Amino acid sequence: MSTYAQKKGFGATLWDFLTTVDHKKIAILYLIAGGFFFVVGGLEAMFIRIQLAVPNNDFVSAGLYNEIMTMHGTTMIFLAAMPLVFAFMNAVMPLQIGARDVAFPFVNALGFWLFFFGGVFLNLSWFLGGAPDAGWTSYASLAIASKGHGVDFYVLGLQISGIGTLIGGINFLVTIINMRAPGMTYMRMPLFTWSTFVTSALILFAFPPLTVGLVLMMFDRLFGANFFEVTMGGNTVIWEHLFWIFGHPEVYILILPAFGIFSETFAIFSRKRLFGYSSMVFALVLIGFLGFMVWAHHMFTTGLGPVANAIFAVATMAIGVPTGIKIFNWLFTMWGGSVKFTTPMLYAVSFIPSFVAGGVTGVMLASAAADYQYHDTYFVVAHFHYVIVGGVVLAILAGTHLYWPKMFGTMLNETMGKITFTLFLIGFHLTFFIQHFLGLWGMPRRVFTYLPGQGFETANMVSTVGAFFMAVGVIVLLINIIVTSARNVRVGNDPWGDGRTLEWAIPSPPPFYNFKQLPLVRGLDAYWLEKMEGKMAMTPAEPIGDIHMPNASFLPFTIALGLFIAAFGAMYHVDHKPWALPVMVIGLLVTFASMFLRSVKDDHGFHIHKEDLIEKTDKGVEA
Amino acid sequence: MQVEEKFTYETWPAHSEKATLEAKNKFIGFWLFLGGETVLFASLFATYLALKDKVPNTSMPHAKDLFELPLTFAATMLLLTSSLTSVYAMYHMKNFAFRKMMLWLGLTALLGAGFLGLEIYEFTNYVHEGHTFTSSAFGSAFYTLVGFHGGHVAFGLLWCLTLMFRNSKRGLDLYNAPKFYVFSLYWHFIDVVWVFIFTVVYLMGMVG
Amino acid sequence: MANHELNSGNPRVDIEYRRKKSKEEMRYQIVSFTMMLFLTFIAFGMVAAKGFSHWFTVPIILLLAVVQVIFQLYYFMHMNQKGHEAPSLFLFTGLGVGLTAILTFMTIVWW
Amino acid sequence: MKRLAKWRLISLFSILALILSGCGQPYLSALRPAGEVAEMQYGLMKLSTLIMVGVIAVVTVIFILVVIKFRRKDDSEIPKQVEGNHKLEILWTVIPILLLLILAVPTVADVFKLADVGKMDKKGAHKDEVVVKVRSNLYWWEFEYPDLGIVTSQELVVPTNKKVYFSLHSSDVKHSFWIPAVGGKMDTNTDNVNKFWLEFDDKKANEAGNLFYGKCAELCGPSHALMDFKVRAISQSKFDSWVSAMKDVKKPQQATSELAQQGQKIFSQSCIGCHAVTPTNATPEKARVAPNLTNFGERSRVAGILPHTKEDVKAWIKNPEKFKPGNKMTGKYPQMSDQELDALAEYLMGLKVQD
Numbered sequence A: 001m002s003t004y005a006q007k008k009g010f011g012a013t014l015w016d017f018l019t020t021v022d023h024k025k026i027a028i029l030y031l032i033a034g035g036f037f038f039v040v041g042g043l044e045a046m047f048i049r050i051q052l053a054v055p056n057n058d059f060v061s062a063g064l065y066n067e068i069m070t071m072h073g074t075t076m077i078f079l080a081a082m083p084l085v086f087a088f089m090n091a092v093m094p095l096q097i098g099a100r101d102v103a104f105p106f107v108n109a110l111g112f113w114l115f116f117f118g119g120v121f122l123n124l125s126w127f128l129g130g131a132p133d134a135g136w137t138s139y140a141s142l143a144i145a146s147k148g149h150g151v152d153f154y155v156l157g158l159q160i161s162g163i164g165t166l167i168g169g170i171n172f173l174v175t176i177i178n179m180r181a182p183g184m185t186y187m188r189m190p191l192f193t194w195s196t197f198v199t200s201a202l203i204l205f206a207f208p209p210l211t212v213g214l215v216l217m218m219f220d221r222l223f224g225a226n227f228f229e230v231t232m233g234g235n236t237v238i239w240e241h242l243f244w245i246f247g248h249p250e251v252y253i254l255i256l257p258a259f260g261i262f263s264e265t266f267a268i269f270s271r272k273r274l275f276g277y278s279s280m281v282f283a284l285v286l287i288g289f290l291g292f293m294v295w296a297h298h299m300f301t302t303g304l305g306p307v308a309n310a311i312f313a314v315a316t317m318a319i320g321v322p323t324g325i326k327i328f329n330w331l332f333t334m335w336g337g338s339v340k341f342t343t344p345m346l347y348a349v350s351f352i353p354s355f356v357a358g359g360v361t362g363v364m365l366a367s368a369a370a371d372y373q374y375h376d377t378y379f380v381v382a383h384f385h386y387v388i389v390g391g392v393v394l395a396i397l398a399g400t401h402l403y404w405p406k407m408f409g410t411m412l413n414e415t416m417g418k419i420t421f422t423l424f425l426i427g428f429h430l431t432f433f434i435q436h437f438l439g440l441w442g443m444p445r446r447v448f449t450y451l452p453g454q455g456f457e458t459a460n461m462v463s464t465v466g467a468f469f470m471a472v473g474v475i476v477l478l479i480n481i482i483v484t485s486a487r488n489v490r491v492g493n494d495p496w497g498d499g500r501t502l503e504w505a506i507p508s509p510p511p512f513y514n515f516k517q518l519p520l521v522r523g524l525d526a527y528w529l530e531k532m533e534g535k536m537a538m539t540p541a542e543p544i545g546d547i548h549m550p551n552a553s554f555l556p557f558t559i560a561l562g563l564f565i566a567a568f569g570a571m572y573h574v575d576h577k578p579w580a581l582p583v584m585v586i587g588l589l590v591t592f593a594s595m596f597l598r599s600v601k602d603d604h605g606f607h608i609h610k611e612d613l614i615e616k617t618d619k620g621v622e623a
Numbered sequence B: 001m002q003v004e005e006k007f008t009y010e011t012w013p014a015h016s017e018k019a020t021l022e023a024k025n026k027f028i029g030f031w032l033f034l035g036g037e038t039v040l041f042a043s044l045f046a047t048y049l050a051l052k053d054k055v056p057n058t059s060m061p062h063a064k065d066l067f068e069l070p071l072t073f074a075a076t077m078l079l080l081t082s083s084l085t086s087v088y089a090m091y092h093m094k095n096f097a098f099r100k101m102m103l104w105l106g107l108t109a110l111l112g113a114g115f116l117g118l119e120i121y122e123f124t125n126y127v128h129e130g131h132t133f134t135s136s137a138f139g140s141a142f143y144t145l146v147g148f149h150g151g152h153v154a155f156g157l158l159w160c161l162t163l164m165f166r167n168s169k170r171g172l173d174l175y176n177a178p179k180f181y182v183f184s185l186y187w188h189f190i191d192v193v194w195v196f197i198f199t200v201v202y203l204m205g206m207v208g
Numbered sequence C: 001m002a003n004h005e006l007n008s009g010n011p012r013v014d015i016e017y018r019r020k021k022s023k024e025e026m027r028y029q030i031v032s033f034t035m036m037l038f039l040t041f042i043a044f045g046m047v048a049a050k051g052f053s054h055w056f057t058v059p060i061i062l063l064l065a066v067v068q069v070i071f072q073l074y075y076f077m078h079m080n081q082k083g084h085e086a087p088s089l090f091l092f093t094g095l096g097v098g099l100t101a102i103l104t105f106m107t108i109v110w111w
Numbered sequence D: 001m002k003r004l005a006k007w008r009l010i011s012l013f014s015i016l017a018l019i020l021s022g023c024g025q026p027y028l029s030a031l032r033p034a035g036e037v038a039e040m041q042y043g044l045m046k047l048s049t050l051i052m053v054g055v056i057a058v059v060t061v062i063f064i065l066v067v068i069k070f071r072r073k074d075d076s077e078i079p080k081q082v083e084g085n086h087k088l089e090i091l092w093t094v095i096p097i098l099l100l101l102i103l104a105v106p107t108v109a110d111v112f113k114l115a116d117v118g119k120m121d122k123k124g125a126h127k128d129e130v131v132v133k134v135r136s137n138l139y140w141w142e143f144e145y146p147d148l149g150i151v152t153s154q155e156l157v158v159p160t161n162k163k164v165y166f167s168l169h170s171s172d173v174k175h176s177f178w179i180p181a182v183g184g185k186m187d188t189n190t191d192n193v194n195k196f197w198l199e200f201d202d203k204k205a206n207e208a209g210n211l212f213y214g215k216c217a218e219l220c221g222p223s224h225a226l227m228d229f230k231v232r233a234i235s236q237s238k239f240d241s242w243v244s245a246m247k248d249v250k251k252p253q254q255a256t257s258e259l260a261q262q263g264q265k266i267f268s269q270s271c272i273g274c275h276a277v278t279p280t281n282a283t284p285e286k287a288r289v290a291p292n293l294t295n296f297g298e299r300s301r302v303a304g305i306l307p308h309t310k311e312d313v314k315a316w317i318k319n320p321e322k323f324k325p326g327n328k329m330t331g332k333y334p335q336m337s338d339q340e341l342d343a344l345a346e347y348l349m350g351l352k353v354q355d
């Protein structure tokens, strides 16, 4: 009987997650999906490192290597790092501003499912004739020449998941603009919320160029257009520009939320308000702004001419300044603080030297004339893994430990956390530090092998060994997650004891309506202020009243599913498969019918009645 | 304020498009979306400008040889007027004059359909002259830019009709007022894009 | 034109006032429509006339387009009203990003 | 005493060797610059590294201080909540700006210097400038000397101690032309012709055995990793004699030995359709679909990667796919018997223009 109950429970839970529009559950969905893709991308990285461990290795073939390398980059950036970052934004940002949900819960769910189906579509390429093999940048001449459907998977998969990201970004922006609790002015917003804001703005402006680029490539590959066909008047440099107009802001889309997570971590575990809050905000905005002026630094060797190269070189260097401001502000947040080295704090602390090392090589790359040497070598690979792994991944790991109790109501084990940390950090430096030298010694990137006798052997071996350390670290983390979930020791509102912002003022995990009464925010670090005055809870800004909540819906799932189906049709239509066009039409019909349904069927949501809220408190079900 | 509440001419709020939180969200969200659309169309314009007149051989038509002033002018007038009619629709929404609003919306849709018709006619003409989507990079860029705009018009038409159909019996309330308003924003934005298309693509194309 | 509702206690007065305001606004909008028509005529006229040089015509018609779009944005789309701070911030940022892209495509994609 | 001196010498040399090996191979490493361009770029690298090490040092010092000094000792302590400090903030805004200016000025200067190819387009006789047209193809390189009217493949031959101007173009997908020890790369686009220059230092060339390694630095397909080429940097006089020797080959050289003659026969049946054995550039680019083999016997590699031995030539012809996946030669000619392979190898290895 109990098994029956459990089974039913599972089905119900599944349905709950398939139809949820609750930002906290969507956050969990993002975390699971992003985590899954991170392991996939990580496995691909391990294959890369194994293949390159020794010269002339034949662990994988040349063509397969290119597919693995391409999918590693694409998966990590689009399907692992971004969704994981989105997970924390969804989980934390609405709580931090004292909102009951995001502005468009339905759109939030739709964003997730679009990302998810896009990612699944992209990865199905492995089983359907081969993955994309033109690099994550998919430069046009090679991508157009690439045989099979690999690049089509790339184009369509990214298009679908890109739309999801875009609407997710808009949603966050509106949430922050419109739904802040009483007293939560812009300059009282926690930095993670600020970074969500700037990141979302970057998404809003960076994804349309990618969309256009992907559309052009789709038209070329699937519908006979000639944008990149030189003999027909086309121009491949257009792709390079469109990709990087998106691509450079994209790297800041990744790093700014990381900055946000670390800003919270430093303040919490130093028990000190963030040093130079306003300049931190200013620096965020400035980085976001400059991020749109520098894209051509990825194209220094394309032959844009000295004037363009000089302008973009100098503009790129300028980004070092606001980033430096942030680094020093973090250091001085800890200065004079009371620093406790919990697992999240260990990640935050080690992030500083790691990221600075990656950042300054970025500035070296920005020196255009010298970049003629660095470009497309392992020096660049070293640079971006230093900023991405040393910045973004460390932040994701920090965030996972920091917000786990808030998301799931139980703590991850600290000892195991520290083991993961140690292994990962050692592995990370071991893997990527030496790659700077490989690049300078003349090893190009994206090579499936190298010949013996050029002096690359030892360094590559070292790098591979390091990668294994990282893998073991990640495995320990997975074990940690399983073990602690099984134990499931519940925690209270503020499990770290030093929470400063609103999310720590409510139960872990929060009730589905978040705040029974919207809190009154009286300054920066609102919860900390109350605690310092000896209060254990926020002062409410409103009397208890009915709470309006949105209804769950299955339509986000079907809208995304429709596009997923249509993409197959579009892709196989080039092979003159008779079923291709019908499939495409059916897919689009599913999407449009769902959208139509959504717009004609009124959805006013429901109300939680004030009596129920009061009753719950009395019974002590929720604090 | 309850969304389903029935209103009268007297009680109808001044800014019905922003009267509820949902409406405010929709309002801001849609404007942000338009910000993104601006970048989208700018990228398409940029591509078009880079590929303008890029044809594989000189015998193929260039912008100069293709475009015709009268047709473009007629299309422009239709779309411009439809912008005005949607302004009228919003004017009547403000005054809680539902029937009149529907009338003007219908007119807007009609003008939009006229525009689309002209565009399709124009495209078939070009195809006969050998300027097709696949004939050259210029062709691809032209049809993509103008076609994206046309696609927006078509989507707008569907949207408008769905709105009218869904709300025909219901009358105005705070649930659908923001929807109408946001549609009108969209429609104006389409016109904004068209202003640049007729200037940059057609007029500048004809000047050479 | 304010975001808040007037509250003089007498609903009829408010309504009267609002109607007047809307009428006024509608008048502005008709004026801007006329202006837009006029600008369009000039633009098409200049091209039809064929007499002007390329270097003269192009900047002028571009300018006309910009003015026309300002009419659309500020009158038809009400950006002149309050409550449009976020919209204009994001619209203009988008425009900035877009124009940079167009500028580069016209300069450094030259071959 | 003498022993000690010897030891000193040895340890000195071994340290030197260690440092140098930390700089990579002389024929390949960007850290062993062998020409004006690489020298300039190396200078920028050193300058920027210096600045960056400084930055890292400052951060590290503050970092260590913080981490050691401000550990939590007492769980009840509540530190003072500091808002910020304007003086400090100005300090760490202005100093980075200055540091970046120091880097930006030489960067911009060098960018313009490296882009100066004005001399290349000079009309009339190019007596002084060597101009090379580089054409990249899926996994092989072609080098044309337009002023000299000759074409060669896989191994670029250049005179030392003078500027060599390159114009770069690709005939299929994008590649990138890179000789790490001599200077940074430039892409070979499909859309346009890129131009830049390099200079090969005589002394450094000697140290590197007069043979620099070149690489394709843009992902171009499965065998991107194997799209290597070599650069023979020789003195002007040697270069001149190479040029005249090449120019002397007006029609295919006749094989001498019997085996080689046999090979030549097979070659002219199965291979000549793609491979030219005369160096003229009269044939249009489109028809030049395979490496020119005029001086194949004098190369240092087969297909850019294999050792230059008869065995390897045979192995290559027998199954090129095994060595360069996706190359454009596979399957374009009939299977060869071992005897035919012998003959072909004999013939090909005899294709020399100089003795």
Ligand code: HEA
Residues within 6 Å of the ligand: A137, A251, A252, A254, A255, A297, A298, A316, A317, A319, A320, A321, A323, A324, A325, A327, A355, A356, A357, A358, A359, A360, A361, A362, A363, A365, A366, A367, A371, A374, A375, A376, A380, A383, A384, A387, A388, A391, A392, D055, D059, D095, D096, D097, D099, D100
């Ligand atoms: C999270 C991702 C991330 C981040 C944050 C950055 C940050 C930076 N990146 Fe990086 N970059 C990538 C991800 C990222 N990058 C990726 C993925 C690629 C490769 C793409 C591909 O080709 O596949 C790439 C490639 C790349 C290139 C192109 C290289 C090439 O292909 O030839 C360049 C060139 O300018 C560059 C520059 C920079 C700069 C200047 C910064 C700056 O923002 C760094 C600023 C930080 C600091 C400078 C450190 C802290 C500052 C101080 C302590 C103050 C004092 C400092 C100074 C005075 C210098 N990056």
Ligand code: HEA
Residues within 6 Å of the ligand: A038, A039, A041, A042, A043, A045, A046, A048, A049, A069, A070, A072, A073, A074, A076, A077, A080, A081, A134, A135, A136, A137, A381, A385, A388, A389, A392, A393, A431, A445, A446, A447, A448, A463, A467, A470, A471, A472, A474, A475
């Ligand atoms: C978010 C971005 C991101 C992240 C996190 C990483 C992480 C890693 N990357 Fe990645 N990388 C890129 C983005 C990223 N990379 C991009 C954009 C490229 C360029 C692609 C291109 O050129 O187009 C690239 C390219 C790239 C290369 C160069 C390939 C080439 O040029 O040929 C290499 C080589 O060493 C590499 C290695 C690694 C390693 C070792 C990690 C490690 O940090 C990974 C650590 C994670 C794990 C090891 C998890 C594994 C987990 C397990 C193994 C658990 C086992 C599973 C179970 C028990 C169920 N990466």
Ligand code: CUA
Residues within 6 Å of the ligand: D136, D139, D174, D175, D176, D216, D217, D218, D219, D220, D221, D223, D224, D225, D227
């Ligand atoms: Cu050619 Cu890589």
Ligand SMILES: [Cu+2]
Residues within 6 Å of the ligand: A247, A248, A251, A294, A295, A297, A298
């Ligand atoms: Cu960048």
